[in-house]
Amino acid sequence: MRRVPCLLVLLALTGCATGCATGPSLENRGRVTAPPGDSHHLTIGSAGFTESDLLAQMYAQLLNRAGYKTSLLTVSNRELYEPALESGQIDVVPEFAATFADWLNARIHGTDAKPVGSPDLDTTMDALRALAAPRGLTVLPPGRAVDQNAFAVSADYAREHRLKTLSDLGASGLKVRLAAGDECVQRPYCAPGLRREYGIDVTGVDPKGVGTTPAKRAVQQGRDQMVLTTTTDATLDQFGLVLLADDRHLQNADYVVPVVNRARAGGAGVTKALGRLNDVLTTSDLADLNEQVDNWRRLPADVARAYLRDKGLLK
Numbered sequence: 001m002r003r004v005p006c007l008l009v010l011l012a013l014t015g016c017a018t019g020c021a022t023g024p025s026l027e028n029r030g031r032v033t034a035p036p037g038d039s040h041h042l043t044i045g046s047a048g049f050t051e052s053d054l055l056a057q058m059y060a061q062l063l064n065r066a067g068y069k070t071s072l073l074t075v076s077n078r079e080l081y082e083p084a085l086e087s088g089q090i091d092v093v094p095e096f097a098a099t100f101a102d103w104l105n106a107r108i109h110g111t112d113a114k115p116v117g118s119p120d121l122d123t124t125m126d127a128l129r130a131l132a133a134p135r136g137l138t139v140l141p142p143g144r145a146v147d148q149n150a151f152a153v154s155a156d157y158a159r160e161h162r163l164k165t166l167s168d169l170g171a172s173g174l175k176v177r178l179a180a181g182d183e184c185v186q187r188p189y190c191a192p193g194l195r196r197e198y199g200i201d202v203t204g205v206d207p208k209g210v211g212t213t214p215a216k217r218a219v220q221q222g223r224d225q226m227v228l229t230t231t232t233d234a235t236l237d238q239f240g241l242v243l244l245a246d247d248r249h250l251q252n253a254d255y256v257v258p259v260v261n262r263a264r265a266g267g268a269g270v271t272k273a274l275g276r277l278n279d280v281l282t283t284s285d286l287a288d289l290n291e292q293v294d295n296w297r298r299l300p301a302d303v304a305r306a307y308l309r310d311k312g313l314l315k
Contacts, residue, residue, distance in 0.1 A: 036138070036262055036263075036266030036267045036268075037261075037262065037263045037264045037265065037266055037267060038265070038266075038267035038268075038269055038270070039091065039264040039265065040067065040068050040069060041068070041069045041070075041071075042063060042068050042069070042070050042071075042091040042092060042264070042265055042270070043070070043071050043072070043073055043089065043090050043091050043092075044056045044059050044060045044063070044070055044071070044072050044073070044090075044091070044092050044093070045072075045073055045074075045075055045081045045084070045085065045090040045091075045092065045093040046072060046073070046074045046075070046093075046094075047074075047075070047076055047077075047078065047081065047093070047094075048074045048075070048076030049076070050290050050293045050294055050300070051147065051232060051286065051290055052094055053074070053293070053300040054286075054289050054290070054293065054300045054303060054304055055094035055256065056072055056093070056094060056300075057072070057300045057301045057303075057304035057305075058277055058281075058304045058307070058308060059092055059094065059258060059274055059277075060072055061301075061304060061305060061308055061314060062273045062274060062276060062277060062308065062313060062314075063092075063270065063273050063274070065273070065313075065314055065315075066269060066270075066272070066273035067269075068269070068270075068273070073090060075090070078100075078103060081093060082103075082104075082107075085137060085259065085260075085261055086135050086136055086137065086261070087261075088261045088263060088264045090261070091260060091261050091264045091265040092258055092259070092260045092261075092265055092270070092274075093258070093259050094256060094257075094258060094259075095139075095256075095257050095258070095259045096147055096254040096255070096256060096257070097117070097121065097124050097125060097128055097139075097142055097253055097254060097255045097256075097257050098117030098118065098124045098128075098252030098253050098254045099117065099252070099254055100128060100257070100259065101116050101117045101124055101127050101128035101131060102115045102116060102117045102252075104128070104131040104132065104135075105127070105131055108131060116128075116131070117252040117253070117254075118252060118253065119249040119250065119251060119252055119253055120253060121142065121253040121255060123253075124252065124253040125139065125142065125253075125257075128257075132259065133262075136261060136262050136263060137259055137260070137261065137262060138259070138260050138261075138262045138265075138266045139257055139258075139259050140257060140258040140259070140260060140270075140271055140274055140275070141257070141271075141275060141278060142255035142256065142257045142278070143255065143256055143257075143277060143278030143279075143281050144255075144278065144281060144282050144283070145232075145255065145256045145281045145282055145283050145285065145286045146231060146253070146254055146255045146256070146283050147230055147231055147232045147254050147256065147283070147286065148230065148231045148246070148251040148252065148253075148254045149189060149190070149210075149228060149229075149230060149231075149251050149254075150228075150229055150230055150231045150233070150243050150246065150251070151166060151178075151194075151226050151227070151228060151229070151243065151244050151246075152216075152219065152226065152227050152229050152233075152236055152241040152242060152243050152244065153169075153219065153225060153226050153227075153241065153242065153244060154219055154220060154222070154239075154240055154241055154242075155240050155241065155242045156240070157225065158242050158244070161174060163244060164244065164245060165244055165245040165246075165247040166194070166197075166198045166200065166244045166245065166246055166247060166248070166250070167198055167247050167248060168244070169198065169200050169226075169244060170194075170198035170199035170200045171199070173201065174201065174225070175201045175203045175225075176194075176200055176201060176202050176203065176225045176226050177202075177203055177204050177205075177206055177223075177224045177225055177226075178190075178191060178194075178202055178204070178205050178206065178224065178225070178226050178227070178228065179205075179206045179208045179214075179215035179216070179218045179219055179224040179226070179227040179228065180205050180206070180207070180208070180209075180210060180215065180227070180228035181207065181209050181210045181228070182205065182207035184205045184228060185205050189250055189251055189252065190205075190228060191205055193250045194250070197248050197250045198248065198250070206218060206223075206224050208224075210228050210229065210230070211227070211228065211229035211230055211233050215227045215228070215229075216229070216235070216236075216239040216241060217239065219239070219241060220239045220240055220241065226244075227241065229243075231243070231283050231287070232283060232286045232287040232290055233287065233290075234287045234288065234290040234291030234294060234295065235291070235294070235295065238295075256281070256286070258274045276313055277308075277313070280311045280313070285307070289303050289304070289307060
């Protein structure tokens with residue numbers, strides 16, 4: 001799939017070079033309360049990273065099977081693709097429930113607004129739908145797959161100290177230097193949350209990024225004790241790392257959810273077609289699919305097609 005430069009996408013989708021409106025334009029405001037639409041020519045958006053590309057490909061192939069014609073568009077910035085989704089220039093995007101809820105909340109109520117995402121899926125979905133509906137967006141049901149922040153240690157370290165969960169690490173009293181993004185120092189679901197919820201003695205944050213190769217290598221080599229990554233990271237085995245279970249549910253409910261433009265793709269046909277994926281796609285599946293693209297160098301379209309066929313969703 002050809003990647004479209006962000007500046008060109010911004011000009012094409014918004015007609016402006018300086019930014020986008022915070023809600024539907026005047027000519028589109030009627031769509032907010034319009035009945036669910038069922039356009040048979042749909043544009044599927046991707047945020048331009050492997051997982052989003054894979055999900056967009058699966059959405060497109062499932063919709064094609066259901067009789068829709070689809071095209072895919074990569075827009076690697078939520079500030080660009082969300083207004084395009086509102087206006088109907090993009091019809092469907094894969095999103096992550098808690099992250100998108102907090103993003104919409106900050107956009108509507110300001111960056112100082114209290115976060116509305118939570119570890120509870122129902123609470124998060126209620127908040128997300130309340131924010132999305134006035135903007136002409138419908139959030140379809142979440143599936144089983146979740147892409148949350150997660151914390152990994154070396155397998156040797158876990159065996160030595162008998163660690164399976166973050167609670168085990170807190171109870172051990174071990175001092176932990178954490179490889180993560182520099183924002184982890186203040187984020188409530190990172191270092192402060194580890195201290196508060198688990199009693200983990202985080203002595204410092206090594207600012208090597210979230211799930212980056214340097215961050216994982218620092219833990220592999222013992223310079224740091226734990227790395228911030230995600231639940232769908234497919235490369236942990238390569239570095240001899242294992243996840244510690246978030247047994248007290250510190251992280252928010254970032255389940256995969258399709259978000260659609262209600263006036264163009266809010267009908268039962270799209271909901272039914274994409275809902276078929278919810279019954280099969282798991283977090284583990286998503287990690288395996290990411291690995292096939294990132295490590296085996298397979299095309300997202302081919303990986304998506306093979307998976308859907310294997311699960312009986314495509315012929």
